[in-house]
Amino acid sequence: MNDVSLSVIDLFKRYPGADEGVNAVDGVSFDVEEGQFYTLLGPSGCGKTTTLRCVAGLERTDSGTIVLGGRPVNQVTPKIFVRPEERDIGMVFQSYAIWPHMTVFENVAFPLRGFARSRKHLRRTEINERVTKALETVQLGAFAERPAPKLSGGQQQRLALARALALEPKLLLLDEPLSNLDASLRELMRTELRRLQRQVGVTTLYVTHDQQEALSMSNRVAVMENGKIVQAARPREIYRRPITKFVASFVGRTNLMDVTIIGKGQGDHLRLDTPAGVVEAICPADIRDNDEALLSVRPENIQLHAARPPEGTPNVYPGMVEYVLFLGESCEYQVRVGHQQLICRVNPDIVFRRRDDVFVELPTEHCVVVSDEHGTTPETRQDEEDDDDEFETFGVDPLSAPLESV
Ligand SMILES: Nc1ncnc2c1ncn2[C@@H]1O[C@H](COP(=O)(O)OP(=O)(O)O)[C@@H](O)[C@H]1O
Ligand SMILES: [Mg+2]
Structure with missing residues (x-):
């Protein structure tokens, strides 16, 4: 078995609200092995984004432990909370906000400069090398000097990915990154994204409500319902051997x-x-x-x-x-x-x-x-x-x- 890169153990996150509030994440546990492409799949509101945000450190959890590359980054007792920028993660969200006033190159370089200030010092040549490599990986090398808004939708999506990859993160978090693209581009990017992930070898936690995306891209799929993981298995097994009615009918038709x-x-x-x-x-x-x-x-x-x-x-x-x-x-x-x-x-x-x-x-x-x-x-x-x-x-x-x- 490969090394475990991310462990989420008994995670709970409740949002206060009318009456009793919402148990957005209700006792979620899973392990992602090094280099794996692991997907949380479920309908809107089932707690995928909240889980991802807890892993990123953008949410405080009510309880639960998160271990990243062997290091606890979130724990209740004794209390541990590692700040997001110190977790060694790269993120791409559905609204992959590129910075419109910057060039393609600057979009990727900017977080590295901030990063250099907060922790490790990256020399200018190192930043240049990393940006060039990340842009080449997503095949945007030729567009480095172009203003970012002059890219197509698919290219902007690849730019957001390059920005995350340039951080050389231990873990890549992707939250419905393809859902703003039109159908044909989405299918193309599915293959492209998976190819890139394999090539770079970065451990990836992916979130989607799209069963085809989940089945076609992942090493493992965890199907979520109401803040819980109801089944986690390889895509083929999820499809062929669902264990609940919900999994059988959410993933495909039956x-x-x-x-x-x-x-x-x-x-x-x-x-x-x-x-x-x-x-x-x-x-x-x-x-x-x-x-x-x-x-x-x-x-x-x-x-x-x-x-x-x-x-x-x-x-x-x-x-x-x-x-x-x-x-x-x-x-x-x-x-x-x-x-x-x-x-x-x-x-x-x-x-x-x-x-x-x-x-x-x-x-x-x-x-x-x-x-x-x-x-x-x-x-x-x-x-x-x-x-x-x-x-x-x-x-x-x-x-x-x-x-x-x-
Ligand atoms: N900031 C928030 N405040 C209150 N409730 C929230 C907040 N964010 C999410 N929720 C609720 O938590 C549940 C899970 O949401 P979310 O994790 O965004 O689901 P998903 O990403 O699977 O669509 C939903 O019921 C949602 O309405
Ligand atoms: Mg979401």
């Missing part, structure tokens, strides 16, 4: 079915009673005794057949097509199976029409039992139940009907 666990199936599979029939499924978390379990099956993992698959194929059910949407790269079907509606996304070469009889196959390895538990605190439970629907339909194309759930 079909959710009510289940009753009826017993053990083959190997460590579970047998479930569902509105579609009896299903064999896997259960990544220890929720076997939980009444509030649900079955999650992603639309692209469901298979549709015109004829009944061979005897012995598990989880096959007769169904009827209710609607068809041609989406170019794929075709989306809503199929009724027993008392359940399922959204299926298949290869567009497979053609069925409305009211066609089909056989629906739910491959066991894609049938995942998830819990209905939330990362919630008692005082916010009521609000959060009201918010459920919002999470449920996140990321659903406006064209398609909402997914059937509970």
